[in-house]
Amino acid sequence: MWDEQCLDGTEKEKSHPLYFFSYHFPLPASFFRFIMSLSLVSIVSQTTLAELGRASNTRKIFEESNQRRQTHGSDVCDFSLGNSVVSPPQAFREALQQISLDPPSNVHSYLPTTGLPQLRENIAKCLTKWHNVEISKDCVLMACGASAAINIVLHTILPADSEVIIPTPCFGEYIRYVENMRCKVVLVPCLPNYELDVEAIRAAINDKTRVILLNNPNNPTGKVYSQKTLVDLSKVLMDVFEHRKETTPDNPSPVFLLSDEIYRLIHYDQSTPIFSTFAAYPYSFLVSSFAKDFALPGERIGYICISPALVDQCLIDALSSSTRVLGYVGCPSMMQHVLCKCLENGFDYAPVLAEYRKRRDRLHAILLDAGLQCPLPEAAVYLFPKVPEGVTDKEFADLLRAQNVFVVPGSSFLDPTSVRLAFCVDMDVIEKSAPKIKLATQQARAHHN
Numbered sequence: 001m002w003d004e005q006c007l008d009g010t011e012k013e014k015s016h017p018l019y020f021f022s023y024h025f026p027l028p029a030s031f032f033r034f035i036m037s038l039s040l041v042s043i044v045s046q047t048t049l050a051e052l053g054r055a056s057n058t059r060k061i062f063e064e065s066n067q068r069r070q071t072h073g074s075d076v077c078d079f080s081l082g083n084s085v086v087s088p089p090q091a092f093r094e095a096l097q098q099i100s101l102d103p104p105s106n107v108h109s110y111l112p113t114t115g116l117p118q119l120r121e122n123i124a125k126c127l128t129k130w131h132n133v134e135i136s137k138d139c140v141l142m143a144c145g146a147s148a149a150i151n152i153v154l155h156t157i158l159p160a161d162s163e164v165i166i167p168t169p170c171f172g173e174y175i176r177y178v179e180n181m182r183c184k185v186v187l188v189p190c191l192p193n194y195e196l197d198v199e200a201i202r203a204a205i206n207d208k209t210r211v212i213l214l215n216n217p218n219n220p221t222g223k224v225y226s227q228k229t230l231v232d233l234s235k236v237l238m239d240v241f242e243h244r245k246e247t248t249p250d251n252p253s254p255v256f257l258l259s260d261e262i263y264r265l266i267h268y269d270q271s272t273p274i275f276s277t278f279a280a281y282p283y284s285f286l287v288s289s290f291a292k293d294f295a296l297p298g299e300r301i302g303y304i305c306i307s308p309a310l311v312d313q314c315l316i317d318a319l320s321s322s323t324r325v326l327g328y329v330g331c332p333s334m335m336q337h338v339l340c341k342c343l344e345n346g347f348d349y350a351p352v353l354a355e356y357r358k359r360r361d362r363l364h365a366i367l368l369d370a371g372l373q374c375p376l377p378e379a380a381v382y383l384f385p386k387v388p389e390g391v392t393d394k395e396f397a398d399l400l401r402a403q404n405v406f407v408v409p410g411s412s413f414l415d416p417t418s419v420r421l422a423f424c425v426d427m428d429v430i431e432k433s434a435p436k437i438k439l440a441t442q443q444a445r446a447h448h449n
């Protein structure tokens with residue numbers, strides 16, 4: 001009876017008392033599964049259960065907007081996830097075609113854990129140009145996206161129980177990455193203009209501080225940190241290192257800067273270049289990916305760049321080892337070949353930037369017209385307007401959602417004063433959202449008065 005009607009139990013299920021009961025008093029498999037689901041707690045670890053409660057809010061909103069689309073179709077304006085509709089540079093499509101027509105023999109093979117040597121070389125050449133600092137192939141290691149790159153660096157350089165300073169607003173997933181390494185997050189709010197508050201960072205540093213995790217340009221604010229800010233921060237960190245050399249001469253460690261520069265090319269004011277973290281501070285790591293600049297988030301391809309002042313074989317081996325320990329092994333082979341070819345051929349980013357600028361300017365005008373306060377972002381693909389007075393970020397997001405406009409409350413980025421809109425969507429979505437945003441803002445005001 002069991003075999004016919006009930007499940008083919010796993011070892012864990014067979015050891016369950018209900019298995020015995022069900023064998024003698026046959027019940028439908030669905031009943032057994034239901035009862036087993038009630039005891040899920042014993043399967044999923046407490047740590048993971050706790051994490052479930054903090055699952056990415058942005059993803060949840062994105063999934064809800066997808067569901068809403070099934071009933072409300074094109075009336076839905078989804079500004080939740082940074083999933084760009086803008087095409088990658090034309091050179092990428094050409095390289096993709098070249099690789100598919102004439103694939104290298106190792107196009108689907110395991111590649112070295114550090115990545116395809118020629119791609120590392122080509123990325124190093126781009127970084128040398130962008131940073132105006134000589135960067136060699138040895139500094140560059142490929143990773144499955146910026147998320148993997150951050151985790152690999154943290155795993156490599158964070159001793160347990162150390163502390164990581166994160167300026168806010170920030171990409172919310174950073175918190176989980178640091179806590180996953182059994183380390184403590186120390187949040188330091190930025191200044192009202194979203195520049196780093198260097199004095200507050202200085203005050204937050206203690207003997208356990210090991211890393212400052214920056215996002216430049218920033219998600220969600222679109223802020224690009226000024227040269228002065230980065231140089232001031234560097235002076236503070238150099239002072240800390242000098243002090244540590246005096247107080248712990250046997251084992252002094254600098255505070256490392258880990259700079260996530262995933263939005264570097266989406267920078268609207270090309271006349272003031274983004275100041276190089278490497279030029280500012282020698283004890284730095286940079287991470288990036290092709291998810292945003294090249295609009296290839298699903299391809300899972302990014303990289304780590306070690307400061308030229310730090311690079312040595314032991315560090316490369318350690319990062320490589322962390323890549324395997326964390327289970328990434330390498331990153332997608334075919335995409336490495338395509339990007340290698342694309343960078344070799346050269347690419348024109350101006351048309352891509354023009355597409356983003358058009359969307360930024362239009363949605364920004366819509367927000368201002370609705371009466372919202374919103375700085376014009378210098379970079380990236382997000383607008384971060386202030387929430388109208390008298391409502392919380394979640395209440396304002398709910399009012400917008402009632403109009404089929406999906407945004408992410410600022411508390412997901414550790415700043416509940418604002419909401420975030422990703423503008424890398426179709427222009428008609430932006431146009432359609434104008435009256436809806438205006439109405440929700442009026443409702444928020446009426447709610448307050």
Ligand SMILES: Cc1ncc(COP(=O)(O)O)c(C=O)c1O
Nearest residue numbers: 145146147171215219289291302
């Ligand atoms: C600041 C920041 N860092 C990292 C990531 C994740 O990048 P990837 O998709 O390359 O892992 C994102 C994605 O939105 C991001 O905004």
